[in-house]
Amino acid sequence: MSVLVGKDTRLLVQGITGSAGGFHARQMIEYGTRVVAGVTPGRGGEKFEGTVPVFDTVADAVKGTGANATVIFVPPPGAADAILEAFDAGLELVVCITEGVPVTDMLKVRRVLEGLKGKTRLVGPNCPGVITPGPKGVGCKIGIMPAHIHKPGNIAVVSRSGTLTYEAVGQLTASGVGQSTCIGIGGDPVGGMDFIDALELFQADPDTHGVILIGEIGGGAEERAATFIKEKMNKPVAGFIAGATAPEGKRMGHAGAIIAGGKGTAAEKIKALEAAGVRVAPTPSDMASTLAAMMAR
């Protein structure tokens, strides 16, 4: 078992004829993900790589192929619209990779998402996606993460940062520890799934034995995650918070990574997590070893 994605995932790629969408569609197919359709308005009827049918609308693609998940590579001006189209077509999982979506667009998307009452899950935007590592027919990769660093196993990773997720996965794999599912929830101030949504899935997943949670400065998602871990989780969670040395009021690359009015600092987040029993790695090089030390007890 795994969370969110698996062998039953039938993936649709929105923006499949673009350069990023096309490149990553090929990578996902190569990994073994079942990419059943693509959508690019005005390109319906074409075939991607000679095999994957392209449709004009998401509704057509779902009707024609039974797709149940989508990954979005549509540029920022059309990204929120692409998400709404996917919601309307009734897809269970919507992963938006696009970086640079305006926050006012995401506020509207969130409003619609609330009305769906959990029927659809949104991951991102501005995220690397979701992967359940495994051989062809078992594993499933939805997103842009480098597949070769992963290894099937029992540790889940959830993170606001793409490359720090790779860093954690790299450390796990190098020490011989595999991953159940890795979810990049994205670096924007307003997005889909947050830490709690992911932790809830990991707690319920029998194949997940431990979790690495990677947060960063800005907002209060890590503090809320700490409360959830304290009250609802019995699996070990190790963490890391990026941005302990970031200056106040500066946006550190991610739109969501900004300390405002003295709130959202790494120190506050680390304190909240430690109080919830999370062991926070002293440096980003120690994420896997910190979790290993907890699990060895």
Added chain:
Amino acid sequence: MKIHEYQAKQIFARYGVPIPRGYPATTVDEAEAAAKKLATETGGPVVVVKAQIHAGGRGKGGGVKVAKGGAPEARELAQKILGMQLITHQTGPEGQKVRRLYIEQGLDIARELYLGAVVDRDRRRIAFMVSTEGGVEIEKVAAETPEKILTVHVDPAVGFAAYQARELAFRLGLGQNKVTLASFVKLLAALYEVVTREDCSLCEINPLVLTKAGAVVALDAKVNLDDNAEFRHPEWRDLEDKDEEDPVELEAKAAGLNYVSLDGNVGCLVNGAGLAMATMDIIKHFGKDHGVAPANFLDVGGGANQEQVTKAFKMILKSPKVKAIFVNIFGGIMKCDVIANGVVAAAKELGLKVPLVVRLEGTNVELGRKILSESGLAIKAASTMADGAQKVVAAVTA
């Protein structure tokens, strides 16, 4: 992106948010002329001379002065303020040079209130905050007397509902005068339109004043714009004031790089915002007892090409404060050979005069390492982030 008070007020005016009359000025003559014009238009001699810089706390720093004696006094004040290094709690100790003024009509003020709109990321709504404590930093009010801040959240499907505005008005004590109540309700609805249509990430009026005549007026205006929405606001290009930005950060932005200047001595080149922040953290972790700290945050992103990497590395090489460089890459979409080629090209062109530590991992790592080792550059290879950080700290302190 930050804009000036006078620019924010020009936006307010377009949406019907009441503002005092005023004119921007960049010279003493323009300031005097503006004061004369205001005296004619308003029938009163009192004007306020306000420094325009991208930082708060201008009044306390001496950048906002009232001229009760009309145009001649306004001229004198403009003379003093224009060109001064204005130091506020947001500028840092070196201050910011005043290059622009805003000359504004003086008002008879009965009460000063606070009004701010921000994206509440936890509730996923735009939050409007009001307080009876106008003119005071809202962070201070939040810390000391949080009960004095009233907040409402706006449903994006509905917009700012009149009942929400009325509720705030009554709790602020603005409900007795019907004209005041109506204009406050109208102001909030207009400000919500400003926030959503103009893509503001912050919109703050501190103070919002109640005049003795019973009108509500935005006496100050602070607006930050959401950089992600730049594609649908071509007019923002004219709002940008390059004098207010760090020149290196502007250069980086033009090249499509995320760069933030810091005070330390280790130049960093990293892919991905989270890893870039974590790299700063780990340098500080190993370097704090040795006076070693990051000189910059630099995320080349996932889609950068060799030219962008070259540009990024050149920016680091050119910085006089950099005593050593740490390149930390975990290639995903970014390929290690692209980074290696960019680093080599920049170093060959400008020369490498400081120690360089490189940690490469991920996509095309073997190719990347080969390019670096064949370049003839003196590179210290690192196996992990921690190894790299320790090596770069050792290089600075050696």
